[in-house]
Amino acid sequence: MSTPLIEIKNMDVAYQKQLVLSNISLSVFEHDFIGIIGPNGGGKTSLVKAILGLLKPVGGSVKHSMNSWEIGYLPQGNQVDxxxxxxxxxxxxxxxxxxxxxxxxxxxxxxxxxxxxxxxxxxxxxxxxxxxxxxxxxxxxxxxxxxxxxxxRLLILDEPDTHVDNQFETELYALLKELNKTITILLVSHDIGIISPYIKTIACVNRDLHYHASNEISEEQLKVYNCPIEIIAHGPVPHRVIKEHIHK
Amino acid sequence: MDLLHLFTYGFFQHAVVAALLMSVTCGIIGTYIVSRRMVFISGGITHASFGGVGIGYYLGFPPLAGAATVAVLAALITENLTRRKVMRNDSIIAILWSLGMAIGIIFVYLTPGYAPNLMSYLFGSIITVTSTDLWLMLALALTVTTVFTLLYRPILYVSFDEQFARIRGIPVMFINYLLIILVALTIVLSIRTAGIILVLSVLTIPQNISNLFTNRFSHIMIGSVVFGFFASLLGLVLSYYLDIPSGATIIFTLVVLYLVARLIKVVIFGR
Incomplete structure (x- = not known):
């Protein structure tokens, strides 16, 4: 296999002295389109920032086979004034x-x-x-x-579909699919249902990372991956699969 | 006495040149301060510098040199401690703010005899600027203008989104430290004309007037220089005829100008 663009090995990331990512490994190859999903506070943004070099890992390593300015980055909406x-x-x-x-x-x-x-x-x-x-x-x-x-060479988008209209959402993902012919993409999202047709593989992030080499994932797998998110199904009839309440 | 005659006086000519140089420097640096929401940091640096004024009096060197040293030091400490997240940013500022004032008061008290011109450091005295002051102000105005002309884009991009700028390989730290030093020096040289208590207004009111009519960084800078100079000139003339303190009159004029601009905006643009 070719050399990965990004190679993360056993990485630990801490934010204000609290460990937010623990023992993460991930390799990003040319033409990948990885959906990064996981619950809020699970460390999705920290992973992105570690890849961008904005957060220094406290353990393990992140290797780039390119320069930071060869990465295109769309931050979460609240980052700028x-x-x-x-x-x-x-x-x-x-x-x-x-x-x-x-x-x-x-x-x-x-x-x-x-x-x-x-x-x-x-x-x-x-x-x-x-x-x-x-x-x-x-x-x-x-x-x-x-x-x-x-x-x-690599495009990283952190929740690009927050506060946007439906029309733009559709256009955005169509555009990303087109761009993916030449550009590697990492897409952070809270909505696996929407991004699923566009992405190629899934990374579930919740303190640890589970790589799933397909664009479809079931709720059982999410559970195994320790990735408690709701699966919102998108179809002609909008419906939502919500996890059962567990009564003790 | 007619207005034109006033402009033949040496002291008044000095004051006009000082007003122009202050408007250029503060117009540009003030836009940076307001856009990055650094008004409180600037207040901290301003008041901390009074410590330098006091030490200057006590040890017998020019108070302005003392103020400059302390202001730059306070600016660097604030920037550094904030970056390293050692303390809450606003707490660091509050401590340096009051510590500087305290040191100033102690040293002025310890200085034997009466401290001449102490009031002029607190409230400014644009009509007593010396030619040395003017040369220093000219040097700073030229430096600030050059830096903002040549580094306009990096400064704008770092101010807007520091993290993105870092990814693009822009030396964010260099820009931040260079600019905070220029902010400190601008404050110190404006103390001579506007005073410690009043200097924040010349760094913020012209910007807010411009901001009523434009939302572009470069246009706010240019507008601030124009509005700042206009208000200073008007304030100077008024203070002369009404025989009231110049610094305070300039600030008052700026605020009135802001209100008039707001009114014009509402009447003409309907919002």
Whole structure:
């Protein structure tokens, strides 16, 4: 097998002195599309941050066979100040910045890439709008454009479908499927039902990690994996499979 | 006396130049402070610097040099302790804020005789700026303008989303420390003109006036320089004719300008 893009071995991650991930191993290969699922507080975001180098593991190792700026990243919505005085175009262009460059003005190729990214996410009309005046969906589109503008080798998305409209959700996953032809994707989600048709494999994260080499998973398996999430089934008739209450 | 005649006085010319330089520096640095929600940190640095003023008086070196040293030190300590999550950020600020004031008061008390100009450090005195002050202010205005012109993008990106900037390989620490030092120096040189008690207003009110009409970082910076200079000039003239303290008059003018701008916004733009 080829060398993995990311190779995590026996990694422990602590957040404010509390162990949130314990003895995790995961290899991410080119063209993977891994859905990272698990309960809230189970360590999904910490895993992402460890891969990005934003959190230092307290044990084990994370090896990259690429540079951090070859990763496109869409953070969880609450990470940035949504009233910061910055426009859609400026946010998207920040995905092209690399290292410390002193520059005045903009270049043709930079402008071209920004236009193309705006077009991809359907925000052409709003390019000069401050982010404070965007809807939840428009904001996520902006963040997605910032993540993909540099044509990254690996794309990591942390709950990209929070606060977005249904239309964007559908467009988003169709776009990701298209991008996955050339880009490796890690997608954090709380909703395995929605992402299931698009992802190739599943990683269940709840302090430990269980890798599941298929895009379908049953509730029994989730239980075995210590991954207590609700499975929300999506079909023509919306229904929801909710775990039985256990009475003691 | 007519207005034009006023501009022929040396002290008034100095004051006008000081107002211009202060507006440029504070307009730019204030936009950074307001956008990153660093107003409280800036208040801490401002008040901590009074410790340096006191030590300066006691040991007989220029109080402003003492203030600069302490302000930069307080800025670096705040930044460092916050980064390492040693303490709650607002608690660190509160401690440095009051510690600086306490040291200042003790040393001013210990200094034999009357401390001249002490009030001017607390409330500012733009009409008594010396040419040395003006040269220092010019140097800082040029430095700040150059840094923000050349590093505009990295500064904007780090301010907006530090983690993303780090992934993109932008030296986040370098930008943060460079900027907090510039914030400290801006505060100290503005103390000469606006005073410890009043300096926060020249770093925040012009920005909030601009922010009423634009939501772009660069436009807020430019607008703040313009509004800041306009209000300072108007405040200076008013303080002269009404024979009231210049620093306080400038702040008062800024607040009135803000209210007028709000009113204009409501009337013209309907919101």
């Amino acid at each position: 949504e009233n910061f005085p910055i426009t859609v175009k400026e946010v998207i262009a920040s995905g092209l910045e690399h290292g410390l460059k002193m520059r005045l003005g903009t270049t043709k190729s930079r402008q071209h890439k920004v236009e193309k990214a705006l077009e991809t996410v359907g925000l052409k009309a709003l390019h000069s709008r401050p982010i404070g005046e965007l809807s939840g969906g428009e904001f996520q589109r902006t963040m997605l454009a910032r993540a993909i503008i540099s044509s990254p």
